[in-house]
Amino acid sequence: MDRLTEMEAFATVVDQGGFTDAAKKMGISKSAVSKHVSSLEARLGARLLNRTTRRVSPTEIGLAYYDRARRVLNDAGEADALVTSMQSAPSGLLRISVATDFGVNLLSPILGDFLLEYPDITVNMVLNNRYVELISEGFDMAIRVGELEDSSLRARKLTETTKRMIGSPAYFQKYGRPLKIDDLNEHKLLHYSNQANGNVWKITAPSGEKRQVRSNGWLTVNDGQSLLNAALAGLGIACLPSFLYADAMRQGQIEEAIPGLPVEVLGIYAVYPPGRFTQPKVRAFIDFLARRFIDKGPDNW
Known part of the structure; x- marks a missing residue:
C-alpha cells in the first residue's frame, strides 16, 4: 500500500x-481506513492505536509517530499547493516598500504597464525613507538603493546608480567652484534630513581616503527631488543619485561640483523574504522591473 496514504489514514483517525x-x-x-492503519502498524511492527468498542486513541508510540506524520502530510500538501500556485497566473495584493525618490521618479511612471500586463494583481506601494521590516510589517518586497544590510532577505540586483555632488552653473558663477574636498566647508550644502549621521557627507578622495564634510547649509529636507530643485535654483550643492539628476545634467542645468573625485556607484535591489518558493506575484513584478531597467544605469536614466 502507499505509505503516504497509510500515514494519512492513521493521522485522520x-x-x-x-x-x-x-x-x-x-x-x-471504514474498512479501507482500517486496512490502511493495520498495514501501517504491520510495516512498523508497532501498535499505534488503542481500540475499544467506545473510542480510539493513539498509544504513546502512536502519538509520537502522529506528530511526525502530520508534519510530513502538511509538507506534502504544501508541495502540491506550490505546484498549483506556480502554474497559476500571478494574482492578489502586492505590498511594496520603496524609497520616496525612486518610487516617485521611476516606479510610478511604469506601474500602469505592470497592472495592464497582470490584471489580477493589485498593488499597494508605500513610499517612505526608512528601513522597513518586510515580514513583521506585512510587505511582500521592497526596492532598496545602496549597500544592503546583513539580513536573511533574498535580493536581486536590478541595476546601478551613481551618486555625485552637483550644483547649477549660476551657483558656481556666484560662489565659485570647489576645487578640493576641504573647499566644501566654505560652500552652501543641501542635505537629506533622514540621514542617520546628520548633516555629514562621506566623500572618497582621489587617493581613496574616506573623508567627512560637515556643514549646516541652507536647506535640509527629506526629499531628493526637492534637493534637486534647490540645486537647480542655485541655492547650493546637493549630493544625489543619477536617476534624479541625469536629465538636468544632460540639459546643462547642473554640473558636477568636483569632477576629479571618484564616482560612488550604488546598487539598486529588489529584496523579498527568504524561502525556497517565491510568490508568483512577487516573481512577476521583479521580472518586470528587470526587463524595464535592463538598459538603465548607472548614469543612463
Whole structure:
C-alpha cells in the first residue's frame, strides 16, 4: 500500500477520534481506513492505536509517530499547493516598500504597464525613507538603493546608480567652484534630513581616503527631488543619485561640483523574504522591473 496514504489514514483517525468519522473525512469506506492503519502498524511492527468498542486513541508510540506524520502530510500538501500556485497566473495584493525618490521618479511612471500586463494583481506601494521590516510589517518586497544590510532577505540586483555632488552653473558663477574636498566647508550644502549621521557627507578622495564634510547649509529636507530643485535654483550643492539628476545634467542645468573625485556607484535591489518558493506575484513584478531597467544605469536614466 502507499505509505503516504497509510500515514494519512492513521493521522485522520487520530484527528477525528475514530474510524467512522475518518472514513467520512477521507471519502472512503471504514474498512479501507482500517486496512490502511493495520498495514501501517504491520510495516512498523508497532501498535499505534488503542481500540475499544467506545473510542480510539493513539498509544504513546502512536502519538509520537502522529506528530511526525502530520508534519510530513502538511509538507506534502504544501508541495502540491506550490505546484498549483506556480502554474497559476500571478494574482492578489502586492505590498511594496520603496524609497520616496525612486518610487516617485521611476516606479510610478511604469506601474500602469505592470497592472495592464497582470490584471489580477493589485498593488499597494508605500513610499517612505526608512528601513522597513518586510515580514513583521506585512510587505511582500521592497526596492532598496545602496549597500544592503546583513539580513536573511533574498535580493536581486536590478541595476546601478551613481551618486555625485552637483550644483547649477549660476551657483558656481556666484560662489565659485570647489576645487578640493576641504573647499566644501566654505560652500552652501543641501542635505537629506533622514540621514542617520546628520548633516555629514562621506566623500572618497582621489587617493581613496574616506573623508567627512560637515556643514549646516541652507536647506535640509527629506526629499531628493526637492534637493534637486534647490540645486537647480542655485541655492547650493546637493549630493544625489543619477536617476534624479541625469536629465538636468544632460540639459546643462547642473554640473558636477568636483569632477576629479571618484564616482560612488550604488546598487539598486529588489529584496523579498527568504524561502525556497517565491510568490508568483512577487516573481512577476521583479521580472518586470528587470526587463524595464535592463538598459538603465548607472548614469543612463
